[in-house]
Amino acid sequence: MRRIRLNLAPDLQVEFADRERALSRIKYWAEHGMGVVQVVYGPEGCGKTAWLLQAIELLRDYGFDVIYINPIERDFLAEVGIEDIRRRLIEILREVTGDAWARAAWAIIDLVKELIRAGRRRIAVLADDVFQAIGLDRAAIYIKGGLLGLIEYPPRDYDVVITVAATSEGVSLREIGRHRWADLLAMWNMSREGFRQLYEQIPGVKPNFDEVWRLTGGNPKLLGRLYEINWSVDDVINRLVRGKELISFIQSLNKDDRELLMKALEDPDALMSREGIPLMNKLVELNLVIDNIYPPRDETLWIDQPPPDKDLGLGIGKYVAWQSPLHRDAVKRTLGGSIE
Ligand SMILES: Nc1ncnc2c1ncn2[C@@H]1O[C@H](COP(=O)(O)OP(=O)(O)OP(=O)(O)O)[C@@H](O)[C@H]1O
Numbered sequence: 001m002r003r004i005r006l007n008l009a010p011d012l013q014v015e016f017a018d019r020e021r022a023l024s025r026i027k028y029w030a031e032h033g034m035g036v037v038q039v040v041y042g043p044e045g046c047g048k049t050a051w052l053l054q055a056i057e058l059l060r061d062y063g064f065d066v067i068y069i070n071p072i073e074r075d076f077l078a079e080v081g082i083e084d085i086r087r088r089l090i091e092i093l094r095e096v097t098g099d100a101w102a103r104a105a106w107a108i109i110d111l112v113k114e115l116i117r118a119g120r121r122r123i124a125v126l127a128d129d130v131f132q133a134i135g136l137d138r139a140a141i142y143i144k145g146g147l148l149g150l151i152e153y154p155p156r157d158y159d160v161v162i163t164v165a166a167t168s169e170g171v172s173l174r175e176i177g178r179h180r181w182a183d184l185l186a187m188w189n190m191s192r193e194g195f196r197q198l199y200e201q202i203p204g205v206k207p208n209f210d211e212v213w214r215l216t217g218g219n220p221k222l223l224g225r226l227y228e229i230n231w232s233v234d235d236v237i238n239r240l241v242r243g244k245e246l247i248s249f250i251q252s253l254n255k256d257d258r259e260l261l262m263k264a265l266e267d268p269d270a271l272m273s274r275e276g277i278p279l280m281n282k283l284v285e286l287n288l289v290i291d292n293i294y295p296p297r298d299e300t301l302w303i304d305q306p307p308p309d310k311d312l313g314l315g316i317g318k319y320v321a322w323q324s325p326l327h328r329d330a331v332k333r334t335l336g337g338s339i340e
């Protein structure tokens with residue numbers, strides 16, 4: 001398998017690093033197929049898209065027709081063995097703008113059915129961050145009526161159909177998790193060793209590895225950001241504060257919630273309590289914490305190496321974790337009033 005190159009920052013290309021286990025999953029599915037849709041969620045910037053893009057290479061080696069869409073990045077790929085269908089897919093995908101992504105996502109389902117009908121036997125649909133585009137409330141319908149339909153009710157026999165949807169939207173998972181249409185798999189930030197491989201590809205003067213690990217917790221997007229803005233931690237935190245509108249969020253909290261949030265900065269499991277759940281839900285919605293990481297860290301529920309059972313230094317509790325230490329720091333600074 002060729003390792004793809006990725007833009008970690010505007011002027012920095014790196015080679016896809018590590019994620020061996022997550023790639024083995026793809027191999028397993030390529031060989032054995034899947035019974036339900038696989039929905040992969042994880043912190044923003046943990047590497048879901050990179051993994052799916054590398055998976056395209058792998059699936060190509062296995063002789064799959066591959067369709068990949070990412071409405072957020074306005075990116076798509078349609079490599080399918082029937083020219084007419086390939087052309088029609090490209091036409092649809094090239095022309096979509098704004099709201100039309102929802103229609104395109106459904107059109108893909110129809111064209112994949114045509115592919116199966118035409119006798120293609122190995123097909124992969126990789127739907128990256130589609131839930132926002134089709135509406136979080138309709139994500140479950142797309143999973144059940146769209147992607148699962150391809151697996152369960154194909155118009156003709158096939159060998160293997162793979163459907164994977166990736167998301168960092170914690171809220172979209174609630175509805176999906178309740179049903180048996182999909183397996184929810186979590187992806188965490190990179191393992192320390194995997195992250196080191198990425199860190200070592202960064203040229204120039206840089207803070208030492210332990211420092212970067214302590215700040216990012218292995219989140220590759222934050223690594224790229226730090227590099228891009230000359231390792232200015234303050235700038236990364238300020239961007240998080242602005243991007244998530246943390247000042248108004250913190251202002252909206254009552255005294256009890258502020259106290260609880262203060263505790264959650266030390267130990268995010270403080271949110272996993274009767275009085276903590278509403279606040280936790282808000283933090284999930286803002287993509288600041290991930291809540292369903294129940295122990296034990298059952299490896300079958302994780303697409304790659306799970307986070308440690310508990311590492312309060314990195315903001316990881318048993319039940320709830322900050323998406324990265326920098327996400328936590330952004331909240332900490334806003335709460336402490338040091339962000340103007
Ligand atoms: N395994 C990896 N090897 C090299 N670079 C990586 C790897 N994983 C992620 N990156 C880089 O880190 C950055 C963030 O990764 P990516 O966009 O895949 O995250 P994501 O989980 O899809 O984020 P989002 O939640 O925003 O969609 C990108 O620049 C990507 O190229």
Ligand SMILES: [Mg+2]
Binds near residue numbers: 048049050128129
């Ligand atoms: Mg992504």
